[in-house]
Amino acid sequence: MSAGAGTGKRALAAAAALLLVLGAALPARGRELSRYEETVTLAADGSARVRVLLEPRPGAAAPVLIPVRSAILRDVRAKGAGSPAPRSVARGNGQFLEIVLPPAPEAGAAGTIEVTYAMDGYFKAGGRPGPFGNRRLDYRFVSVSFAAIDRFSASLVLPQGWVFNAIGRFVPAPEKEGMVAPFTIVRAGQRLAGRIGLSGLGLGDEVALSCTVRHGRRSPWLIFLLAALAAAYLVFFRDVLRGKGA
Amino acid sequence: MAEMTQGRDAAAAAQSGLDDLLDLDKHKLAQVPERKANATERWMKYLGFPLGIAVFLLIFYMPLPAGLTASGQAVLACFALALVWWVCEPVPTYLTSLILMLALVFTDGWDQEHVLGVLGFDVIWLNVMAFVLSSILVKTALAKRLALNLIIRFGHNASKMLLAFIVLQLCLAPLIPATAPRAVMTLPLMLVVAAIYGSTSDKVNGFGRNLFLQNLLGVNIFSSGFMTGSTANLIAISLIMSLSGEKVFYTDWMFANLPVVLVTMLLAWFFGPRLLIRLKPEERRPVIPGGIETLKRQLERMGRISFNEKKAAAIFGLVIFLWITDRFHMAWFGFEINPVMAAMAGAIITFLPKVGIIKWNEADIPWHLMLFSAGAYAGGLALDNSGAARWAIGNLFRHLDVGPGTNFWVVYVIVIAANMYAHIFFTSKTMRVIIMMPIVIAVAQQLGFPVLALALPAAFTTDWVITLPINAKPNVIYFSTGQFSVLDNIKYGFVVSTLGIIILTIAGMTWFRFLGITP
Numbered sequence: 001m002s003a004g005a006g007t008g009k010r011a012l013a014a015a016a017a018l019l020l021v022l023g024a025a026l027p028a029r030g031r032e033l034s035r036y037e038e039t040v041t042l043a044a045d046g047s048a049r050v051r052v053l054l055e056p057r058p059g060a061a062a063p064v065l066i067p068v069r070s071a072i073l074r075d076v077r078a079k080g081a082g083s084p085a086p087r088s089v090a091r092g093n094g095q096f097l098e099i100v101l102p103p104a105p106e107a108g109a110a111g112t113i114e115v116t117y118a119m120d121g122y123f124k125a126g127g128r129p130g131p132f133g134n135r136r137l138d139y140r141f142v143s144v145s146f147a148a149i150d151r152f153s154a155s156l157v158l159p160q161g162w163v164f165n166a167i168g169r170f171v172p173a174p175e176k177e178g179m180v181a182p183f184t185i186v187r188a189g190q191r192l193a194g195r196i197g198l199s200g201l202g203l204g205d206e207v208a209l210s211c212t213v214r215h216g217r218r219s220p221w222l223i224f225l226l227a228a229l230a231a232a233y234l235v236f237f238r239d240v241l242r243g244k245g246a
Numbered sequence: 247m248a249e250m251t252q253g254r255d256a257a258a259a260a261q262s263g264l265d266d267l268l269d270l271d272k273h274k275l276a277q278v279p280e281r282k283a284n285a286t287e288r289w290m291k292y293l294g295f296p297l298g299i300a301v302f303l304l305i306f307y308m309p310l311p312a313g314l315t316a317s318g319q320a321v322l323a324c325f326a327l328a329l330v331w332w333v334c335e336p337v338p339t340y341l342t343s344l345i346l347m348l349a350l351v352f353t354d355g356w357d358q359e360h361v362l363g364v365l366g367f368d369v370i371w372l373n374v375m376a377f378v379l380s381s382i383l384v385k386t387a388l389a390k391r392l393a394l395n396l397i398i399r400f401g402h403n404a405s406k407m408l409l410a411f412i413v414l415q416l417c418l419a420p421l422i423p424a425t426a427p428r429a430v431m432t433l434p435l436m437l438v439v440a441a442i443y444g445s446t447s448d449k450v451n452g453f454g455r456n457l458f459l460q461n462l463l464g465v466n467i468f469s470s471g472f473m474t475g476s477t478a479n480l481i482a483i484s485l486i487m488s489l490s491g492e493k494v495f496y497t498d499w500m501f502a503n504l505p506v507v508l509v510t511m512l513l514a515w516f517f518g519p520r521l522l523i524r525l526k527p528e529e530r531r532p533v534i535p536g537g538i539e540t541l542k543r544q545l546e547r548m549g550r551i552s553f554n555e556k557k558a559a560a561i562f563g564l565v566i567f568l569w570i571t572d573r574f575h576m577a578w579f580g581f582e583i584n585p586v587m588a589a590m591a592g593a594i595i596t597f598l599p600k601v602g603i604i605k606w607n608e609a610d611i612p613w614h615l616m617l618f619s620a621g622a623y624a625g626g627l628a629l630d631n632s633g634a635a636r637w638a639i640g641n642l643f644r645h646l647d648v649g650p651g652t653n654f655w656v657v658y659v660i661v662i663a664a665n666m667y668a669h670i671f672f673t674s675k676t677m678r679v680i681i682m683m684p685i686v687i688a689v690a691q692q693l694g695f696p697v698l699a700l701a702l703p704a705a706f707t708t709d710w711v712i713t714l715p716i717n718a719k720p721n722v723i724y725f726s727t728g729q730f731s732v733l734d735n736i737k738y739g740f741v742v743s744t745l746g747i748i749i750l751t752i753a754g755m756t757w758f759r760f761l762g763i764t765p
Contacts, residue, residue, distance in 0.1 A: 132354040163310050165354065166317040166632065187312040216310055223303055230296035233336070240292045240336075243283060 031062040031101050032148045035112075036201075038141070044159040046125030052115040054080075054101070057150075061103040065089070065096035065145040066115060073097075074118040081111035094144070123213070134165050134212040139196070141207045149201040156209075157193040163216040164194055171208040172198075183209065275377065275612040275726050287335070287733060294334020302327035306353070313641070318634035320355035325625045325634075329671070332622075332716055333732055339715065339725075340614040343621020356628035364624040368586045369426070369719060370616050375589035376430035376723075377611045379562060382596050382603045384610065386558040387548065389434030394545045396435060397442055398538060404453050404519065404530040407439060408460055412515055415464030416508075420472045422569045424585045425709075428465050429720035431566070433727070436461060440729060442541065444533035447728035453529045456519045458729040459738040463514055463712055465720045467742075470709035471507040473499040478675035482705035485683040490690075490697035502761055503706045506746075506753050514742050522738055554603055561603070565592035615726040622716040626673030636681050639668065643685055654695055654765060655755070658703070661686055662750050665704040666743050669711045675718065679708055699764045703750055710746055713739030 035055035042048045052066055071088055078086045082102030089098045097115060123137045130136070139156055143149060158164070170181040182197050196207060283291065306323035310316060328346040332339055347364075350356045364370070383389040400410035411432070418428045436457055440446070445454025469475030473483060473496045483494050519525040534540045568575075568588035575582040583591075596602045629635040642664060648657055665682055672678040683701065690700040711718035713736055715725035721735070758764040 134354070163316045166315055185313050185315065192310070192312065214316065216316065218307060220307075223307065226299045226303060230299045233295045234292070237292065237295070237336075241288050243288060 031059050031064055031146060032057040032150075033146050034150045036146065036149045036152045038154040039157065040122065040139070040155065041157040042122060042137075042159050042162075044125060044162070045120075046123050047118065047120045048122035049118045050116065054113045054115070055111075056101045056104060056113070058104045059101075061100055063098055063100045063145070065091065065098050067141055067144065068095050068097055068117070068119070069122065070119050071095050072119065074120075076115075076117040078113060078115045080113035082113075084113065086115055086117075091144070094142075096144070129214065130212070132165070133214045135214060137211050137213045139207075139209045143201050143203055143205050145203075146201070147203055150199060152196075152198045152201050152207065154196045154207065155188070155193045156195075157188050157191050158213055160190050161216050162213055163192055165212040165214050167194075168210040168212070169208065170210075171206050275610050275615075283731075287731065290334040290733070291336045294330055295336035297334065298327045298330035298336070301330055311637075311641075314634060314637045315632060317355050318632035318637060320353035321350065321625070321628040321632045322634045322638070324349040324353060324355055325629055325671075328621070328625055332714065333736065335732060338614070339732075340618040340621070343618045343624075346621045346625050350624060350628050356624070356631060360627070360631070361624045364627065365616070365620045367620075367623060368584070369623065370619060372424070372426050372586045372589055373430075373616060373619065373719065373723065374611055375586065375593045376427055378593040378596055378604075378609045379565060379589060380430050380434055381609045381611075382558040382561060383434045384437075385604050385608055386552065386554040388551075388555045388558045390438050391545070391548055391551065391555065393435045393438030393442070394541055394548075397439060397532065398542055398545065401439065401442070401532060401541075402538060404443065404456075404525055405515075407443070408457060408515055408519065411436070411439075411457065411461055412464050412511055415461060416468050416471075416511075419465075419468035419475055422566070423469075423474050423476060423572070424569065425465050425469055425476060426719035426723065427566075427569055427585060427589065429461075429723045431562075432461060432465070433723060436724075437727065442532045442534060443529065445529075445729060450729055451529050452519065452523050452525045454729040455523045455734050456525065458724045458727065459523070459734060460515060460518055462721055462724050462735070463738065463742055464511060466709050466711050466718055467507055467511060467746075470706055471500065471504040472496075476675060476709050478679045478708045479705065481676055482679045482683055482701075482708050485679065486687065486697065486701045486705065489684055489687045490701065492698045492701075494698070494702060498761075499702075502702070502753075502758060502763060505757065506706065506749055510742065510746055510749055513745060514738075518738065522741060523734060558603055561592050561595050564595075565589055612726045615722055618716075619719070619722050622673040622722070626677060629672075630674075630677045630681065635672070635677070638671075639664075639681055639685060643689060648689065648693070650693060652693065654699070655751075657689065657693060657695065658700060658754055658764070659747070659751055661689065661700050661704050662707060662754075663747050665707045666710055666747050666750075669707075669717055669743075670713045672711075673716050675708055675711055679705070696765060699758075702763055703754055703758065706750065707746065710743060712742060 033054055034057050035053065037053040039051045040048050041050075050068075054064075054066075066086075068088070071090065073088060076086050076088070076097065078084050078099055081104075082100075084099040084101065086097040086099045089096050097117070099113070099115065101113070123135060125135065137156065139154060141152075141154060164185055167181075167183065170183060174181055184195050184197075186193050186195055194209070194211070196209060198207060201207070302323045304323075305326055306320060308319075310319055314322075324346055327349065328342050331337060331342040331345075335342075337345070347361050350361050351358045383392075396410060397407065401407040414432065415428070418431070422428050422431075440454040440457055443451070443453040443457075445451040445457070470479065473479050473494070479499075483499075486492055486494060532538065532541065565588050568583050568591070569585055571578075572582060572585070596604055597606065646660055646664075648660060665686070668678055668682060669675075683705065686701050686704045687697055690697045711721070715721045715732060715735055717739075724730075725732075725735070754764045
């Protein structure tokens with residue numbers, strides 16, 4: 001068996017175990033959200049400020065888990081209905097911010113809850129970059145405690161002057177030929193942002209993006225080189241006009 | 247006595263000249279043909295080099311637009327450079343392809359593994375195997391025999407000869423769904439016929455240019471007359487059905503589009519040699535001294551069909567049989583024999599010691615063509631893979647200012663024209679369909695028009711890949727003969743594409759409306 005296949009199976013087993021643990025720990029049916037919106041604003045040093053907006057649907061009070069990438073978070077805050085206090089918890093291999101959504105007997109009663117935090121090392125900015133100055137940037141969200149999310153969106157706002165170089169893996173993959181991954185690159189002021197938009201996520205659904213990013217400035221040496229080449233061609237290949245040469 | 251000797255000498259010289267003319271071993275495809283460029287082509291060569299570089303630098307260094315990745319921008323720049331150079335030919339086309347492959351890797355447009363992997367694609371294998379099969383027709387003189395028969399029956403003048411090939415392509419289109427095999431099957435015949443009309447790769451004339459370009463049109467455009475004419479047609483239909491829920495039957499497609507295709511090809515046949523590439527009076531008849539009678543004698547001189555010719559016909563027949571019967575393979579064998587594997591089976595028999603017909607050194611495989619194709623495919627696939635093609639097409643539709651309230655026929659013409667001309671920038675029909683069709687369906691749905699009214703006529707343009715040698719496999723195969731230039735191809739392709747838009751628009755307002763496709 002290949003190493004890749006082995007790793008994949010282990011990851012699958014870990015995810016299944018995590019879901020089992022969570023399934024046992026949580027109420028039989030989790031809370032439903034009409035909106036989950038995550039904005040990750042990245043800095044050139046690899047740190048990030050993250051803002052998560054939750055718009056719960058009516059339901060009883062319920063603890064929910066927001067996936068985070070690290071146990072070490074700064075400036076963790078929550079605003080909105082019930083002012084729930086977030087706390088960092090670990091479940092299986094995953095790190096989460098746990099908050100308790102207040103009870104909302106009718107539509108709109110719960111309001112919007114905003115959770116913000118900052119963290120270092122969201123992507124590896126230090127050390128030598130990869131070929132062509134590329135750095136890898138990953139995003140992953142697994143719905144572990146929301147029974148349903150009507151509208152899901154995540155935005156990765158790049159540091160100013162940075163660009164998305166290439167988009168690698170996207171989950172969920174388009175089902176059919178002709179369908180495209182729901183990922184768009186938009187301008188957010190002076191910055192570029194990659195926006196993921198999905199609807200109808202259920203418990204256990206995964207959203208993941210793997211891409212490379214880099215500083216958008218291109219070295220000007222190619223301009224001089226190619227301009228010199230073009231000039232040399234015009235000089236040394238004049239005989240083309242007489243039907244000779246190239 | 248002296249006169250009789252002189253007469254015999256002249257007849258012998260004429261016979262020797264004819265033998266030379268029909269000896270296809272002297273016109274090997276593996277050798278890159280040297281063409282003499284005219285004044286316009288020389289200027290294009292000279293200015294094309296800096297122009298390509300200027301276009302590359304402009305795109306590569308422009309501020310990155312929203313929606314596009316940096317690798318997509320690099321691919322766009324590299325492809326634009328290659329497109330300019332393929333058209334202007336400051337360097338040979340295969341060299342441009344190699345430069346494109348290198349540029350894609352060096353600018354981080356596409357990774358080396360994928361770029362190099364293109365040479366292993368089934369399309370390249372199909373080309374190699376098809377050229378092996380084509381070689382046995384040439385080696386055994388079966389191609390010469392078939393071509394002589396064709397000319398003796400239809401070749402009294404150029405017009406009839408060109409029409410005979412159009413009819414041949416029309417007959418093959420519904421039988422063989424892959425365009426490259428059709429191109430390779432007809433190629434040896436075309437080479438012999440062109441030679442008889444005085445057009446060889448080192449001395450091309452108007453007949454050769456018209457013959458090859460009309461066959462290029464025929465092999466591609468006739469595919470759009472039938473839903474099964476190409477894989478891309480089937481993908482277009484499956485996209486229409488899955489994204490809009492509309493159902494299209496084989497006969498719906500054929501009744502609607504076959505008349506359009508026939509009218510277009512007849513117009514191209516009639517006006518091509520009269521307006522696009524004019525035939526001189528001396529190019530309208532075979533250049534053989536003694537005319538058709540000499541050719542009849544030549545055919546008689548060949549004698550009865552040889553054992554090797556029969557063997558070649560059997561091998562080729564087996565491959566064609568496998569190509570034609572692909573839809574029954576599952577029932578017969580329990581698996582489907584892909585056109586590449588069918589051609590490979592034929593090539594294997596061809597090379598078998600004692601059983602086969604030719605040895606490896608006798609196979610005429612134009613490797614420069616494979617490199618040209620590989621570069622073109624790498625560029626096209628990189629455009630798709632990086633999202634650059636989708637971004638460009640999406641932007642085009644956004645900038646056309648099509649919105650609610652726009653007249654249906656304005657939208658119809660825009661959609662048809664965009665789909666038709668888009669082929670110039672693509673190297674794969676499949677890729678073009680996958681990118682364009684969902685956009686057309688979305689436009690129809692957003693504007694409240696029946697999806698079929700826009701999507702089906704747009705799908706009819708799928709196989710019109712006729713403007714550049716890079717646009718489709720048959721184009722590359724025919725281009726390898728050196729019988730026409732890129733400029734000739736552009737002239738024919740652009741005019742016929744435009745004609746296609748006009749005919750599809752008229753059909754939309756009349757025939758398609760009668761059939762209930764358009765409102």
